[in-house]
Amino acid sequence: xxxxxxxxxxxxxxxxxxxxxxxxxxxxxxxxxxxxxxxxxxxxxxxxxxxxxxxxxxxxxxxxxxxxxxxxxxxxxxxxxxxxxxxxxxxxxxxxxxxxxxxxxxxxxxxxxxxxxxxxxxxxxxxxxxxxxxxxxxxxxxxxxxxxxxxxxxxxxxxxxxxxxxxxxxxxxxxxxxxxxxxxxxxxxxxxxxxxxxxxxxxxxxxxxxxxxxxxxxxxxxxxxxxxxxxxxxxxxxxxxxxxxxxxxxxxxxxxxxxxxxxxxxxxxxx
Amino acid sequence: xxxxxxxxxxxxxxxxxxxxxxxxxxxxxxxxxxxxxxxxxxxxxxxxxxxxxxxxxxxxxxxxxxxxxxxxxxxxxxxxxxxxxxxxxxxxxxxxxxxxxxxxxxxxxxxxxxxxxxxxxxxxxxxxxxxxxxxxxxxxxxxxxxxxxxxxxxxxxxxxxxxxxxxxxxxxxxxxxxxxxxxxxxxxxxxxxxxxxxxxxxxxxxxxxxxxxxxxxxxxxxxxxxxxxxxxxxxxxxxxxxxxxxxxxxxxxxxxxxxxxxxxxxxxxxxxxxxxxxxxxxxxxxxxxxxxxxxxxxxxxxxxxxxxxxxxxxxxxxxxxxxxxxxxxxxxxxxxxxxxxxxxxxxxxx
Numbered sequence: 001x002x003x004x005x006x007x008x009x010x011x012x013x014x015x016x017x018x019x020x021x022x023x024x025x026x027x028x029x030x031x032x033x034x035x036x037x038x039x040x041x042x043x044x045x046x047x048x049x050x051x052x053x054x055x056x057x058x059x060x061x062x063x064x065x066x067x068x069x070x071x072x073x074x075x076x077x078x079x080x081x082x083x084x085x086x087x088x089x090x091x092x093x094x095x096x097x098x099x100x101x102x103x104x105x106x107x108x109x110x111x112x113x114x115x116x117x118x119x120x121x122x123x124x125x126x127x128x129x130x131x132x133x134x135x136x137x138x139x140x141x142x143x144x145x146x147x148x149x150x151x152x153x154x155x156x157x158x159x160x161x162x163x164x165x166x167x168x169x170x171x172x173x174x175x176x177x178x179x180x181x182x183x184x185x186x187x188x189x190x191x192x193x194x195x196x197x198x199x200x201x202x203x204x205x206x207x208x209x210x211x212x213x214x215x216x217x218x219x220x221x222x223x224x225x226x227x228x229x230x231x232x233x234x235x236x237x238x239x240x241x242x243x244x245x246x247x248x249x250x251x252x253x254x255x256x257x258x259x260x261x262x263x264x265x266x267x268x269x270x271x
Numbered sequence: 272x273x274x275x276x277x278x279x280x281x282x283x284x285x286x287x288x289x290x291x292x293x294x295x296x297x298x299x300x301x302x303x304x305x306x307x308x309x310x311x312x313x314x315x316x317x318x319x320x321x322x323x324x325x326x327x328x329x330x331x332x333x334x335x336x337x338x339x340x341x342x343x344x345x346x347x348x349x350x351x352x353x354x355x356x357x358x359x360x361x362x363x364x365x366x367x368x369x370x371x372x373x374x375x376x377x378x379x380x381x382x383x384x385x386x387x388x389x390x391x392x393x394x395x396x397x398x399x400x401x402x403x404x405x406x407x408x409x410x411x412x413x414x415x416x417x418x419x420x421x422x423x424x425x426x427x428x429x430x431x432x433x434x435x436x437x438x439x440x441x442x443x444x445x446x447x448x449x450x451x452x453x454x455x456x457x458x459x460x461x462x463x464x465x466x467x468x469x470x471x472x473x474x475x476x477x478x479x480x481x482x483x484x485x486x487x488x489x490x491x492x493x494x495x496x497x498x499x500x501x502x503x504x505x506x507x508x509x510x511x512x513x514x515x516x517x518x519x520x521x522x523x524x525x526x527x528x529x530x531x532x533x534x535x536x537x538x539x540x541x542x543x544x545x546x547x548x549x550x551x552x553x554x555x556x557x558x559x560x561x562x563x564x565x566x567x568x569x570x571x572x573x574x575x576x577x578x579x580x581x582x583x584x585x586x587x588x589x590x591x592x593x594x595x596x597x598x599x600x601x602x603x604x605x606x607x608x609x610x611x612x613x614x615x616x617x618x619x620x621x
Contacts, residue, residue: 066504089506098504106497108564108614109490117494118505120487128486173505 013210015045018080019181020065020096020212025074027060034060035236038074042181042212047203049215049223051256052233058216061233062183065214066098067091078181092118097174101186105166107159111151112140114158115173143172164195168202181212188222200225220252232256298616301558302570304609308556308602309577316584323587326463333465336579337472338527340572342546343553344472344479345523347571349516350554351483353496353563354403354410356520358395358417360546365421366392366528367538368429371438381446381533389525395421396521400514422544429540442536454526455534468530472572475523479568492516497564552599553578556606560614577602 013019020042027035035057042048052058063069064076067085076083078094085091091098105114113136121132121139141154149165149172158166167187174182184203188196203226207213217223223230230247232240232255240247240255254262297303316323323332342359349356366388374384399417403410426436433439441447457464483489494502495512503509532538555561556577557570581602585592 068504088504089508092506100501100504106494106501106564108497109493113490113493117490117502118507120490122487128482128488130485131487131490133485 013044013180013212015043015210017044018042019044019078020214021075021077021080022065023075023077025064025071025076027064027069028072033236035064035071035233036073038233038238039241040214040231042214043228044180044212045207045210046228047207047213047215047226048229048231049217049227050231050233051217051220051223051252053218053256055235056233057236058218058233059185060236062098062185062214062216065091065096065181066183067096095178095180096183097177097179097181098183098185099167099170099174099187101189105158105170108157110155111144111158111161111169112137112154115140115143115169115176119177139176143176144169162195164191164198167191167199171199171202171206175206175209175211179211181214182206183214183216185216186218187215188217188219196222218256220249220256224249224252298613301565301567301610301613302573303558304606304613305557305570305573305577308605309573309580312577312580312584316580316588320584320588323584328583328587330463330465332576332579332583333469334579335582336572336576337466337468338530339546339549339553339578340472340575341468341475341527341530342520342523343550343557343571343575344475344568345516345520346550347554347557347559347566347568348479348483348492349520350551350559350561351496351563351566352492352513352516353499354400354513354516355414355551355561356399356517357411357414357547358399358421359520359524359550360543360548361418361421361425362392362395362521362524362543363528363531363546364425364538364540364543365395366525367532368425368438368540370529371441371532371538372429372432374444375439375441376432378444381441381444381450384441385450385529388528389522392521392525392528393518394521396518396524397514399521400510400517403517404510404513418547425540425543436541437539438532438537440537441532447533447536450529451533454529454532468527471526472575475526476568476572483568488512488515493564495563549578549599552603552606555610556602558606558610558613560610561607565614574606 018041020040022038022040025035025038025040026033038061040048040050040061050058050061060069064071064085067088067090070084070086078096083090083094088098106117109117116136121136122129123132124130137154141151144151144154149168151161151165158169161169171182171184171187187199187203191199200222203213203215207226215223215227227244229243230240230252231238232252258265322328342363346356346359369391370381370384370388373379373387374381377383395417399410399414402408402413406413429438430436454467456467458467458470483492491502491507491512494507495509499509531542553574554566554571555574557567557572557574559566559570581598582595585595585598
């Protein structure tokens with residue numbers, strides 16, 4: 001079966017290459033430190049999972065990589081070069097695509113318009129050049145079929161698709177446009193069990209095609225299914241950093257649930 | 272002999288892709304409500320008002336529609352882009368006054384005034400847009416501030432320079448005839464005359480519709496109105512699109528302002544107040560959502576046509592014209608109701 005991901009993934013990616021390296025990265029909003037001392041390496045063909053409770057700094061971390069907020073300390077390297085992103089376009093130009101939990105798509109726009117948003121095919125280079133609408137419809141339709149997303153009509157507003165399908169369209173779009181690093185922000189948070197499964201399968205396929213994936217979640221079960229490397233954040237700091245061999249699901253779950261604090265709490269409640 | 276086993280790809284339901292039904296697709300067009308309303312209103316006035324049935328009357332209706340429709344098209348695009356402009360009504364008069372005062376006071380060719388006024392109109396649009404994207408203050412408030420500022424400037428500067436509330440008559444200046452030919456002439460069609468603004472109105476509507484549906488810019492307009500954060504994340508330059516839309520409204524205000532000026536050679540500085548709502552109502556009746564991301568340029572033109580028909584129809588039918596505003600209110604409420612229904616229908620899962 002042909003696969004969108006394998007077809008469009010960058011053939012120069014080698015499993016294990018460091019694509020994004022963060023060293024001691026931090027972000028302060030005025031006097032408030034949202035993130036501090038983060039070391040994270042995203043490697044080709046691997047899924048780096050970033051776990052954390054609400055307010056742990058997960059969103060700030062991805063916003064730095066995806067160009068929404070520049071970092072204020074430490075270094076961010078992409079393909080070995082120091083960078084500081086000023087806008088999401090900068091980040092996209094470096095092959096980093098982000099799929100956001102709730103704002104992946106524009107609900108009232110047609111599926112094909114969403115698929116090509118920001119990278120439209122045009123019949124010329126001049127301003128107001130006509131769009132290649134037939135071409136975009138055809139490609140979007142083909143790509144979605146290959147992924148097994150059955151869309152009744154490529155012209156229907158994307159808001160009429162299910163949450164899982166919308167996430168998959170957004171992921172497929174990122175890969176189709178040559179992303180080398182894929183950042184998934186809580187892709188399964190709002191989804192049911194079956195829909196989450198679809199998204200996780202797709203995440204694994206992106207990994208196997210050689211992309212570097214950053215998977216942000218607060219669900220250790222989902223993370224453990226696809227992850228190679230796990231980082232847990234708490235109040236803007238890293239509290240756990242282990243590879244798959246060094247950690248068990250129990251350890252992740254306990255640490256996520258509060259670890260020692262939880263043990264203390266249960267001790268207190270029992271007495 | 273062995274035959275190669277060909278594996279058939281699994282039959283997805285897509286192979287017999289059931290398109291959405293024709294009725295469903297027509298019903299979810301943003302213009303649907305406006306077209307239905309326009310037909311009903313046309314039939315109503317056609318049956319109750321005898322003078323409405325004549326061709327010259329139809330020419331007058333078209334002219335009245337065009338005076339709303341030219342600016343309404345720009346306002347519709349802006350609303351699809353998720354923003355709002357309350358200063359459009361007085362910006363029209365500002366443009367006309369700038370052109371009139373500049374060329375009269377300096378005794379220049381009127382085309383110099385026209386050009387200066389274009390720059391000012393685009394500048395006002397740019398300022399509105401820049402303040403909105405830079406401060407994040409809702410455009411309702413920013414343009415409300417612009418509305419009052421311009422209203423004051425229109426009166427104060429005109430009175431200060433001319434000593435009256437109107438600009439001086441510029442019909443004796445060089446270039447007046449050629450400017451009038453472009454902005455305010457009559458086009459004889461043999462059986463009837465139509466104002467050139469009608470042609471411009473249809474042209475601007477066609478252009479706006481093309482931009483909206485067939486170009487990348489149009490895609491971006493829908494996206495910034497529908498979900499600005501999501502548009503930004505995929506690389507759409509949201510601030511540029513929004514500023515551009517405000518400047519588009521500025522351009523169309525300038526154009527209609529030039530019509531006002533060259534139609535009567537002078538402008539009253541107090542005009543234009545209240546027209547901003549007519550443009551917005553035309554856009555909303557034509558299917559634009561107040562929250563952005565949905566609407567059409569053709570809808571706004573139909574909204575303006577409904578305006579023109581009613582404004583003239585009430586007079587032809589011999590009704591008390593005071594009822595016009597009541598009609599507007601009822602029309603707006605109905606339009607918002609229909610639009611709400613259409614949006615829910617278009618965005619629910621099926």
